Amino acid sequence: MKYFEDFRLGEVSVLGPLVVDEAEVLEYGRKYDPQPFHTDKAAAAQSHFGGLIASGWHTCAMQMRLMVEEMTRDQVAGMGSPGLESCRWLKPVRLGDRLTCRTEVIDARPSASKPYGILKRRFELSNQDGEVVMRLVGLGLVAKRPEARA
Amino acid sequence: MKYFEDFRLGEVSVLGPLVVDEAEVLEYGRKYDPQPFHTDKAAAAQSHFGGLIASGWHTCAMQMRLMVEEMTRDQVAGMGSPGLESCRWLKPVRLGDRLTCRTEVIDARPSASKPYGILKRRFELSNQDGEVVMRLVGLGLVAKRPEARA
Numbered sequence: 387m388k389y390f391e392d393f394r395l396g397e398v399s400v401l402g403p404l405v406v407d408e409a410e411v412l413e414y415g416r417k418y419d420p421q422p423f424h425t426d427k428a429a430a431a432q433s434h435f436g437g438l439i440a441s442g443w444h445t446c447a448m449q450m451r452l453m454v455e456e457m458t459r460d461q462v463a464g465m466g467s468p469g470l471e472s473c474r475w476l477k478p479v480r481l482g483d484r485l486t487c488r489t490e491v492i493d494a495r496p497s498a499s500k501p502y503g504i505l506k507r508r509f510e511l512s513n514q515d516g517e518v519v520m521r522l523v524g525l526g527l528v529a530k531r532p533e534a535r536a
Numbered sequence: 537m538k539y540f541e542d543f544r545l546g547e548v549s550v551l552g553p554l555v556v557d558e559a560e561v562l563e564y565g566r567k568y569d570p571q572p573f574h575t576d577k578a579a580a581a582q583s584h585f586g587g588l589i590a591s592g593w594h595t596c597a598m599q600m601r602l603m604v605e606e607m608t609r610d611q612v613a614g615m616g617s618p619g620l621e622s623c624r625w626l627k628p629v630r631l632g633d634r635l636t637c638r639t640e641v642i643d644a645r646p647s648a649s650k651p652y653g654i655l656k657r658r659f660e661l662s663n664q665d666g667e668v669v670m671r672l673v674g675l676g677l678v679a680k681r682p683e684a685r686a
Binding site for chain 1: 623
């Protein structure tokens with residue numbers, strides 16, 4: 387298992403790539419974010435986006451999937467998340483985009499009273515042209531090593 | 537249509553309710569956030585959450601659906617979102633929870649150069665026991681009235 391103490395400040399990882407799938411963009415949009423530029427190719431082409439784009443929330447979800455794949459591979463002792471400090475959707479995410487995520491641990495502090503530490507990580511999701519399409523700072527709880535728990 | 541100029545600072549709306557659906561929690565978890573406490577009832581019961589909970593990202597998605605229902609009903613001239621200022625997942629969201637969302641416009645400023653204004657709204661999602669389960673500050677772009685556009 388990878389515990390809280392095994393993360394280092396400044397630790398970088400690169401996740402992905404993943405390719406944005408048209409059927410998934412439409413399915414997500416229709417279910418959770420049914421604005422025309424997420425659900426209807428013809429209407430999206432007429433919008434200021436000039437074509438179908440992924441919901442920003444869907445982009446977050448795709449990034450989360452990449453992160454959980456990493457957590458599973460590294461056997462991270464994850465205990466959930468208290469939330470995000472910020473999230474910016476900087477560029478439209480389009481069908482067929484090939485996305486890669488760079489993550490960096492920017493803060494790591496053990497809880498004084500709880501059996502976990504709090505990691506703060508910056509996530510930058512970029513497309514095949516090197517454009518950053520989303521930037522996010524998220525918090526995660528990771529269990530301390532068994533011998534370090536109160 | 538409801539344009540940027542039609543929103544007032546301090547404007548409050550109440551969205552929902554919606555009931556958290558088990559099949560949807562499992563489907564979302566397996567697709568985007570496959571941690572055991574989102575995907576497996578037995579494993580979730582053994583976790584520190586004591587049972588299956590919705591992914592925080594799924595909670596965001598459910599809230600977005602409520603917001604788009606309101607936008608559609610009010611014919612809001614939405615042009616997408618640049619992102620979030622913050623998001624906190626404060627309490628677990630469990631199967632069968634009945635969620636209501638209170639929104640408040642906390643800032644509204646027209647772009648000097650673009651055909652839209654930027655709304656900042658606070659969203660508070662509460663469960664049937666009156667507990668706030670998520671608090672989020674989001675940004676939204678809304679088109680100015682046609683006669684106000686450059």
